Each structure stands twice: as C-alpha cells, then as structure tokens.
Amino acid sequence: MNIRESLESDKEGIRKVHQNAFSQAEGETASQLAIDLLEDRAALPFLSLVAEQDNEIIGNIIFSSASITGAEGVSAYILSPLAVLKFAQSKGLGTQLINQGLEVLKDRGGKIVLVYGDPNYYIRTGFKAGHKLKPPQKLSYPEEAWMAQELVGGILANTQGIVQCASSLNSPEQW
Ligand SMILES: CC(C)(COP(=O)(O)OP(=O)(O)OC[C@H]1O[C@@H](n2cnc3c(N)ncnc32)[C@H](O)[C@@H]1OP(=O)(O)O)[C@@H](O)C(=O)NCCC(=O)NCCS
Helix, strand or coil, X not given: CEEEECCHHHHHHHHHHHHHHCCHHHHHHHHHHHHHHHHCHHHCCCEEEEXXXXXXXXXXXXXXXXXXXXXXXXXXXXXXXXXXXXXXXXXXXXXXXXXXXXXXXXXXXXXXXXXXXXHHHHXXXXXXXXXXXXXXXXXXXXXXXXXXXXXXXXXXXXXXXXXXXXHHHCCHHHC
C-alpha cells in the first residue's frame, strides 16, 4: 500500500472510494464533493492524498484551503471528505491518511486544520472541539462535531474568527 498525492487521472477511483465507503445517499454527496473540490479554484491550495494498492485507489482524503475572517494571515484547511473502501477499513488506513496529511500541511506552512465529523473518530488523531473558530454554516450536528487541530503550538488559543470555506463545501447541506 502506498500513499501519494492524487493525480488528475485518479478522479474516477476517488469517486468510487466515496461511493463505496458511505451509505448510498451520502456516497453520492461525498463523491461529488470530492470531485468538486478537486476542480474548485477557491479550494486551492488543497491537499488530496490517495492510498493505492495493486493499482486500485482504496482511500482518499482531501484538505481544502480555508480562510478565517478576523485572522487573515493564518493558513487553515478543512478536512473533508475522508473515505476508505469497505474491505480495507479498520486496518489503520484512515488514521494514516489523516496523519500523513497533517504532516504535509505542516511542512507547507499550514497552521490550523478543521474537521466536521464524528468526535469519537477524529479525537484519536488530535482534533478537539472547544476552539474559537466559528463554522461557515449553521451546524446540524452538535458543536462537538466541529473540531480543530493546531499544527503550530498555541495558535488555537490566540485565533478567533469565522471560517470561510471553498464554495464546493459551502452549501448548507454539507453542514
Ligand atoms: C471513517 C473511515 C474513513 C475510517 O477509516 P479506517 O481506515 O477504517 O480507519 P482506521 O482503521 O484508522 O480506524 C478504524 C477505527 O475507527 C473506528 N471508526 C470508524 N468510523 C468511526 C466513527 N464514525 N466513529 C467512531 N469510530 C469510528 C472503527 O470502529 C475502528 O475502530 P477500532 O480501531 O477500535 O477497530 C472509514 O470507516 C470510512 O470510510 N467510513 C465511511 C465514510 C466516513 O464515515 N467518513 C468520515 C466522515 S466524518
């Protein structure tokens, strides 16, 4: 298994991963979101990693660029979507994709990474609620699902504002 940045030619494989991993309706939304983000100039600079095994894409994670109104100089990213093919789940791949992504973003000067998802899963890779960054849309899940992680020590305590995400991620049904 190899983790690398995705290429233009990986789009079909990426779509399939999200369709397979999520339930049917969610799969359509998540796979479309992944493709839209890869084509969204407002998401740049994004980081899209794929896990590949025997020439098949078995996992994908996308971190798209976000800005913070009130903290304009702080480089931030939103993690979404993340999926691993059903047969490859629970073997640590999701965790590897997250950790590798965080390392690359840190090397590229990223300061904060946000995620809106299941706290029971994301807490394992260092995401926490209770920060001072407001989401781009009204949340349909409890606030604990809106988590952040700092890539530079102390930055979350000193940063507040409203997160503005790429347009593909900015529709109320994503939140
Ligand atoms: C979530 C997902 C990416 C995790 O990938 P993975 O490769 O299976 O993750 P890991 O192997 O690193 O971790 C697996 C562990 O996370 C747990 N887990 C998976 N989803 C979870 C969730 N939503 N809440 C809590 N725990 C979760 C598994 O039960 C497993 O626990 P175990 O280690 O005690 O067996 C994968 O399950 C998936 O694609 N799910 C469908 C899409 C999805 O929900 N994406 C995330 C949106 S927030």
